[in-house]
Amino acid sequence: MTGRAEFLERIRREVSKTPGxxxxxxxxxxxxxxxxxxxxxxxxxxxxxAALERFxxxxxxxxxxxxxxxxxxxxxAVIGAIxxxxxxxxxxxxxxxxxxxxxxxxxxxxxxxxxxxxxGEEDEAARLRHRAQAAGAQLGVTGADFVLAETGTLILxxxxxxxxxxxxxxxxxxxxFGRDRLVETLEQVGVMLEALHVDPDRAMSGAMINFITGxxxxxxxxxxxxxxxxxxxxxxxxxxEAP
Amino acid sequence: xxxxxxxxxxxxxxxxVFFPEVGVAMVRLxxxxxxxxxxxxxxxxxxxxxxxxxxxxxxxxxxxxxVKLFERAEHVVVPSGxxxxxxxxxxxxxxxxxxxxxxVAESLARRTRExxxxxxxxxGIAKIESxxxxxxxxxxxxxxxxxxxxxxxxxxxLRGVAGVELVELPGADECCGFGGSFSVxxxxxxxxxxxxxxxxxxxxxxxCLVACDAGCLMQMGGGLTRRGSTVKAVHLAQVLAGEVEx
Amino acid sequence: MSDAALRTPFPxxxxxxxxxxxxxxxxTIATTKFIDLRKEAFAGFPQGEALRDRxxxxxxxxxQHLHVHLERxxxxxxxxxxxxxxxxxxxxxxxxxxxxxxxxxVRMAVKSKSMATEEIDLNEALEHAGVVPVETDLxxxxxxxxxxxxxxxxxxxxxKTKGQVAELFSRELGGEFPADPEVxxxxxxxxxxxxxxxxxxxxxxxxxxxxxxGTVVLVTNEGNGRxxxxxxxxxxxxxxxxxxxxxxxxxxVFLAILxxxxxxxxxxxxxxxxRGPRRAGELEGPEEFHLILLDNGRSRQIASTxxxxxxxxRCGACLNVCPVYRQIGGHAYGYTYPGPIGILLxxxxxxxxxxxxxxxxxxxxxxxxxxxxxxxxxxxMLVELREHLDREKIAPWTERVAFKTLGRLLRSxxxxxxxxxxxxWLQKPFVREGRLRALPLVFGKWTRTRDLPPxxxxxxxxxxxxxx
Numbered sequence: 001m002t003g004r005a006e007f008l009e010r011i012r013r014e015v016s017k018t019p020g021x022x023x024x025x026x027x028x029x030x031x032x033x034x035x036x037x038x039x040x041x042x043x044x045x046x047x048x049x050a051a052l053e054r055f056x057x058x059x060x061x062x063x064x065x066x067x068x069x070x071x072x073x074x075x076x077a078v079i080g081a082i083x084x085x086x087x088x089x090x091x092x093x094x095x096x097x098x099x100x101x102x103x104x105x106x107x108x109x110x111x112x113x114x115x116x117x118x119x120g121e122e123d124e125a126a127r128l129r130h131r132a133q134a135a136g137a138q139l140g141v142t143g144a145d146f147v148l149a150e151t152g153t154l155i156l157x158x159x160x161x162x163x164x165x166x167x168x169x170x171x172x173x174x175x176x177f178g179r180d181r182l183v184e185t186l187e188q189v190g191v192m193l194e195a196l197h198v199d200p201d202r203a204m205s206g207a208m209i210n211f212i213t214g215x216x217x218x219x220x221x222x223x224x225x226x227x228x229x230x231x232x233x234x235x236x237x238x239x240x241e242a243p
Numbered sequence: 244x245x246x247x248x249x250x251x252x253x254x255x256x257x258x259x260v261f262f263p264e265v266g267v268a269m270v271r272l273x274x275x276x277x278x279x280x281x282x283x284x285x286x287x288x289x290x291x292x293x294x295x296x297x298x299x300x301x302x303x304x305x306x307x308x309x310v311k312l313f314e315r316a317e318h319v320v321v322p323s324g325x326x327x328x329x330x331x332x333x334x335x336x337x338x339x340x341x342x343x344x345x346x347v348a349e350s351l352a353r354r355t356r357e358x359x360x361x362x363x364x365x366x367g368i369a370k371i372e373s374x375x376x377x378x379x380x381x382x383x384x385x386x387x388x389x390x391x392x393x394x395x396x397x398x399x400x401l402r403g404v405a406g407v408e409l410v411e412l413p414g415a416d417e418c419c420g421f422g423g424s425f426s427v428x429x430x431x432x433x434x435x436x437x438x439x440x441x442x443x444x445x446x447x448x449x450x451c452l453v454a455c456d457a458g459c460l461m462q463m464g465g466g467l468t469r470r471g472s473t474v475k476a477v478h479l480a481q482v483l484a485g486e487v488e489x
Numbered sequence: 490m491s492d493a494a495l496r497t498p499f500p501x502x503x504x505x506x507x508x509x510x511x512x513x514x515x516x517t518i519a520t521t522k523f524i525d526l527r528k529e530a531f532a533g534f535p536q537g538e539a540l541r542d543r544x545x546x547x548x549x550x551x552x553q554h555l556h557v558h559l560e561r562x563x564x565x566x567x568x569x570x571x572x573x574x575x576x577x578x579x580x581x582x583x584x585x586x587x588x589x590x591x592x593x594x595v596r597m598a599v600k601s602k603s604m605a606t607e608e609i610d611l612n613e614a615l616e617h618a619g620v621v622p623v624e625t626d627l628x629x630x631x632x633x634x635x636x637x638x639x640x641x642x643x644x645x646x647x648x649k650t651k652g653q654v655a656e657l658f659s660r661e662l663g664g665e666f667p668a669d670p671e672v673x674x675x676x677x678x679x680x681x682x683x684x685x686x687x688x689x690x691x692x693x694x695x696x697x698x699x700x701x702x703g704t705v706v707l708v709t710n711e712g713n714g715r716x717x718x719x720x721x722x723x724x725x726x727x728x729x730x731x732x733x734x735x736x737x738x739x740x741x742v743f744l745a746i747l748x749x750x751x752x753x754x755x756x757x758x759x760x761x762x763x764r765g766p767r768r769a770g771e772l773e774g775p776e777e778f779h780l781i782l783l784d785n786g787r788s789r790q791i792a793s794t795x796x797x798x799x800x801x802x803r804c805g806a807c808l809n810v811c812p813v814y815r816q817i818g819g820h821a822y823g824y825t826y827p828g829p830i831g832i833l834l835x836x837x838x839x840x841x842x843x844x845x846x847x848x849x850x851x852x853x854x855x856x857x858x859x860x861x862x863x864x865x866x867x868x869x870m871l872v873e874l875r876e877h878l879d880r881e882k883i884a885p886w887t888e889r890v891a892f893k894t895l896g897r898l899l900r901s902x903x904x905x906x907x908x909x910x911x912x913x914w915l916q917k918p919f920v921r922e923g924r925l926r927a928l929p930l931v932f933g934k935w936t937r938t939r940d941l942p943p944x945x946x947x948x949x950x951x952x953x954x955x956x957x
Binding site for chain 2: 503
């Protein structure tokens with residue numbers, strides 16, 4: 001087996017034979033990512049209505065279903081309606097703390113069986129139980145850490161109380177977000193990701209970041225577009241107006 | 244009128260041997276446009292067949308004698324996009340080992356033009372007095388289109404001919420399947436590509452299929468006559484000179 | 490492809506593909522659709538051209554310090570608790586995966602689509618070692634059940650009809666399934682969902698790996714990439730060394746052009762960023778993360794002819810526009826990577842000998858270079874590869890003699906004139922209605938399907954006198 005030193009030395013040797021063949025440069029990185037991210041956020045604080053509209057158009061273009069509610073109180077009713085229309089019986093959600101609200105009581109009143117992930121739970125029994133619950137649920141409710149207008153994309157960070165399976169295993173995924181999550185361009189996402197990774201608290205909080213752009217899809221059989229091949233068949237985004 | 248533009252004709256090997264009528268049409272056309280045309284007689288081929296098959300040493304030797312032959316030409320006009328591409332894009336690199344020759348090649352590259360580009364860019368002419376009755380369609384040859392970035396000049400000139408109705412060819416920018424020695428190394432694949440091209444040609448209802456490359460014309464013309472098609476493959480120069488037979 | 494299949498010479502393999510009526514139709518439909526989708530995606534994206542230039546510059550810049558970026562990537566992955574392995578050859582890479590399987594008692598591995606694992610024939614090795622590999626990309630799943638190889642980089646099963654898939658699923662999964670893509674997709678969903686939940690190991694490739702953060706990036710549409718990286722207790726990612734990029738700022742440049750080039754989407758449905766095993770407090774994710782860095786002939790090209798092929802993002806755009814690929818499909822090429830870029834990658838991984846015929850499977854039309862998101866000059870490299878075949882005497886001697894003779898002929902106007910005159914005389918018995926319709930020898934390869942104009946009664950050179 002090749003060792004690291006030997007492997008890298010071979011590559012270094014080859015690289016040294018070709019000093020600067022072509023004009024080349026990596027993308028410029030923000031010198032101070034945290035400040036750069038703050039600047040982006042400040043600018044967007046003014047422009048959020050335009051960003052939201054762009055998101056809605058792009059999200060619908062990738063078959064997402066967009067909802068808009070005045071305040072968090074109105075969210076459970078929207079989720080309840082989605083559940084009823086699809087005959088859903090069981091739902092899983094992120095930890096209410098990660099979600100920013102507790103959807104469970106209202107949904108349970110609606111007749112849904114609801115299981116919320118609990119921050120801090122991480123033993124093997126909890127793991128297996130949660131996985132079975134997510135796999136058996138028809139509905140998964142999450143937040144969104146960034147909402148990218150340019151492409152209609154929901155960006156979710158994994159972490160304690162925010163398992164990735166909530167947005168993956170159920171047939172329908174519902175993401176709830178407010179205006180402070182909107183970004184306009186992939187380039188801005190680059191800035192946010194740079195900032196995230198230098199922030200000691202957030203950088204180590206979860207191992208996974210998922211960009212979700214519409215439902216799971218395939219065209220592998222005769223190029224016929226089919227939804228829900230492994231992940232959700234439907235993705236809903238619920239925008240909450242109240243800041 | 245200013246002093247006449249002088250241009251040397253690079254006839255190309257295929258043009259010389261298989262399509263002399265294209266060269267003749269081109270000379271008459273250019274003279275009508277006030278160009279003084281000469282023909283350096285020692286020329287043979289640009290060496291592209293050698294280059295494309297990987298025989299770069301041999302291609303370089305052909306390039307060396309060609310650049311010397313055309314060293315004093317004010318302009319060089321070529322009826323084939325691929326050969327013009329060879330001179331303009333590949334010659335300098337092939338001759339880089341010899342600084343003197345390399346300099347000549349660089350200068351030749353700047354003075355060389357494919358016919359339609361020469362007419363539009365150097366002569367500044369976009370409309371030629373000529374006539375042709377009927378529908379024509381235009382095939383973009385790969386080297387002219389992607390190698391030299393030219394798609395407008397031939398179309399502009401065709402549209403300028405009285406009586407011509409230019410119909411866009413579906414997939415005009417797709418290869419005809421010639422590819423030099425490719426056409427005989429993988430004849431079935433080459434023909435399969437050609438068949439799709441010709442089906443598109445026939446779908447336009449054009450009387451003539453126009454191109455600016457002898458290789459494409461040999462391939463597409465050979466396919467058209469073999470399938471007994473009434474569509475005729477012709478060179479742009481023939482339409483512009485009003486010398487399309489039949 | 491099996492060695493037996495490779496013993497059939499390339500022209501025959503191509504010929505067989507041309508006679509496969511279904512394949513012909515499927516190829517035309519699929520490649521035309523991909524071409525249109527890509528065109529549309531870039532038409533509405535004016536900044537796309539500048540981003541392509543930038544992406545190319547990033548690849549080049551990274552390559553110029555490849556060892557530095559790899560070291561940084563490895564340090565970061567290890568800092569996050571992942572394991573990094575260095576595989577010089579395909580064999581070493583296979584052995585590393587098998588060792589992890591042995592040590593951890595792995596019996597089943599679910600895989601998301603990865604050309605790198607195809608390249609090292611990982612599935613065969615796993616099966617041989619008693620580990621069941623399950624491909625989970627629908628297209629890959631289909632061809633795995635059919636015991637075939639992918640025929641397109643991003644649409645591995647485009648050569649199969651829905652009827653064939655229905656028959657295959659009915660036989661392999663037990664049932665009576667109709668030839669309906671919707672139903673068949675649901676069948677695969679159920680079958681594979683079970684595998685995701687049972688598997689001990691998830692195996693993936695990597696579209697990118699970000700050195701700065703130690704992040705492996707996977708782009709999928711189906712979501713299988715997410716399943717494979719989050720449900721099994723072990724995740725193994727295998728990547729060619731050229732996949733490393735410096736930063737997140739670089740990543741977003743590539744994301745903006747990758748899906749547009751491949752499927753015409755702005756982004757694929759899922760972009761998954763994986764940083765090592767699950768963190769403290771996380772309920773999900775693998776407890777173990779392994780990154781295998783694969784060389785397998787790549788580093789030899791850093792300072793050589795095929796350098797630019799190391800920029801390749803595996804988007805498949807060059808396949809869709811290639812007139813040769815569009816006629817013969819992926820299998821006829823005979824190796825893991827088909828199409829024009831595939832010829833270069835095959836030469837890189839398997840040596841120049843292996844592309845003696847394949848190097849000529851291109852009309853050099855340049856369409857591939859035009860659509861490549863990082864503007865790889867594929868035609869130029871093909872020509873340079875052909876030059877190597879000549880110089881290394883891999884090209885047949887008959888061909889070399891013929892071209893040297895041609896070279897001499899073209900350097901002598903007298904010999905050139907004389908040859909034309911001789912041809913004019915020799916062609917006489919073959920001229921019919923002013924055309925050559927059936928010629929002997931190598932010329933027959935032309936005239937079997939196309940007419941050839943005869944050498945003119947008077948060449949241009951001979952007519953020049955009267956034109957003076």
